[in-house]
Amino acid sequence: MKNKIYIYIALTALGISASGCKKFLEHTPDLRTQLNSTEKVAQLLTSAYPKGTYLDFTELSSDNVEDKGPRSDYRTLSTAVSWERNYFWQDFVSGSEEISGTTDFYWSSAYLAIASANTALQYIENNPIDAKLRAYKGEALVARAYAHFMLVNLYARTYVPNGTNNSPGIPFLTAPETVVSGKYSRETVAETYAKIEKDLTDGMPLIDNSVYKAAPKYHFTLNAVNAFAARFYLFKGDFAKSIMYAGKVLTTPDQIKPMLRPWNTTYQNAAFDAFNIMFTQSSQNSNLLMGEANSVWARSHYIRYGFGRATAAATVSAANVTGGEFAYRGTGPFIEPFFTAYKFKELFFESKIGSGFGDPYIMVPLFTVDELLMNRAEAYTSSNQFDLALQDINTFLSTRIKNYNPAAHTVTLARIASFYNITDPKEGLIKTILELKRAEFISEGIRWFDLNRHGLTIRHSMLDANGKTTFIELGKDDPRRLFQLPEAAVKAGLTLNPR
Incomplete structure (x- = not known):
């Protein structure tokens, strides 16, 4: 992968190593002496x-998956065991920090990202007269905020607006590592959120799009950082700020519509192989921030547990509040049971050109206009601005419904009440938004965060050899809704999540 060496700029965070890091530590792992220019900071x-x-683990832990039943033709993948553990809400085992797609692997990769941001910030702090570093300071602060934000929302209790939020959060690191096995502690969720907010608000004014000459959508541009801020404040329950930051990207419906994914036009008519390339291209107006990830998630349809017939019927193929038909691509080009939304194109990084050895990876949309619009609709709803929420919902749906006709498909409070049999307008709007997001973001992992924020019970099916179906459930207060910290974190002085 590009600039792969820079993952090792700082010593491995929290004593957890990425694959191959042990050999690296036998030499001199700290390359900060080579960090001596603005260009190298940008590269870092x-x-x-x-x-x-x-x-992998958020989607397979959510209600967007099912047991498709026993068969003999499922693929055997190194990640299949970890995916199965996700489905049954089981913790990972020792060594899974080296298996892509696991909770341990993400923990490690997030802290490695934080280490890079901290190393850049240290250099910038030591070179205050270099004005060209201002924009990179902004990016480093926001990137550090983002990695911590993801960690606290995956490995700690969900933030409760106006709550005490005094349960254990995650270590918030603000300096490069100087020892291999340092000792750390878990701050509270409230403290973690406060530090994330400070990094975010300190970094935002420094962001300058002009420094990103190439591949700007792989960096926190102004649009991407505003989308992050809108999500952060929605999760925090500060709806006015969520609306404000979303409004810096979103203006009128006519301006927003060309920025949304073209599901009922371009995507609808594209061949599957063209569609899954398009979906994660940075040239797509909807994609605000893209990430490169070591992953075999593009092959997830080849295993027993995942997106299937029942899930499709409840999401992308379901009846919806407009009375029209969704324009989503359904279950992909494969035959049952190998259902897939077909959103990700697997790429491959060869460790040596022509060797056939290396790492599979995908490009992941981390922030999109589509999510931003629906986040604003939820913030409007939560602040009792129902007309504005409906406007955002209908703008969103104008690109999601086949042969969209405003006269026939416009959503109103009365239509929501009738469709969901919910009389309270706020409750009905929230239900509408969550259901639309569920269908929209199938296989993208976002549903997990909504399920936790709203305390919704998760239900998974289990199908035996005779075709009998039973169900298991994960309640809103179940401790397994917090993903477990890696075993190695205990050696760094951290307390594991309760089980």
């Missing part, structure tokens, strides 16, 4: 974004 910051992905 390409590794300030996690190179792992949360898609």
Whole structure:
């Protein structure tokens, strides 16, 4: 992967190593003496974004998956065991920090990203007269905020607006590592959120799009950082700020519509192989921030547990509040049971050209206009601005419904009440937004965060050899809704999540 060496700029965070790091530590792992120019700081910051992905474990732990039943033709993948553990909400075992797609791997990759950001910030702090570093300071602060934000929302209790939030958060690191096995502690969720907010608000004014000459959508541009801020404040329950930051990207419906994914036009008519390339291209107006992740998630349809017929019927193929038909791509080009939303194109990084050995990876949309619009709709709803929430919902749906006709498909409070049999307008709007997001972000891992924020019970099916189906559930207060810290974190002085 590009600039892969910069992942090792700082010593491994929290004593957890990425694959191959042990050999690296036998030499001199700290390359900060080579960090001596603005150009090298810019290059270093390409590794300030996690190179792992949360898609596998958040999606497979959510209600977007099912047991498709026993068969003999499922693929045997190295990650299949970890994916199965996700489905049954089981913790990972020792050594899984080296398996892409696991909670341990993401923890490690996020702290490696933080280490890169901290190393850049240290250099910038030591060179205050270099004005060219201002924009990179902004990027490093926001990138550090993002990695910590993802960590606290995956490995700690969900933030409760106006709550005490005094349960254990995650270590917030603000300096490069100087020892291999340092000792750390878990701050509270409230303290973690406060530090994330400070990094975010300190970094935002420094962001300058002009420094990103190439591949700007792989960096925190102004649009991407505003989308991050809108999500952060929605999760925090500060709806006015969420709306404000979303408004810096989103203006009128006519301006927003060309920025949304073209599901009922371009995507609808594209061949599957063209569609899954398009979906993660930085040239797509909807993609605000892209991430590169070591992952085999593009092959997830080949295993027993995942997106299937029942899930499709409840999401992308379901009846919806407009009375029209979704324009989503359904279950992909494969035959049952190998259902897939087909959103990700697997790429391959050869460790040596022509060797056939290396790492599979995908490009992941980390922030999109589509999510931003629906986040604003939720913030409007939560602040009782129902008309504005409906406007955002209908703008969103104008690109999601086949042969969209405003006269026939416009959503109103009365239509929501009738469709969901919910009389309270706020409750009905929240239900509408969450259901639309569920269908929209199938296989993208976002549903997990919504399920936790709203305390929704998760239900998974289990199908035996005779075709009998039973169910298991994960309640809103179940401790397994916090992903477990890696075993190695205990050696760094951290307390594991309760089980």
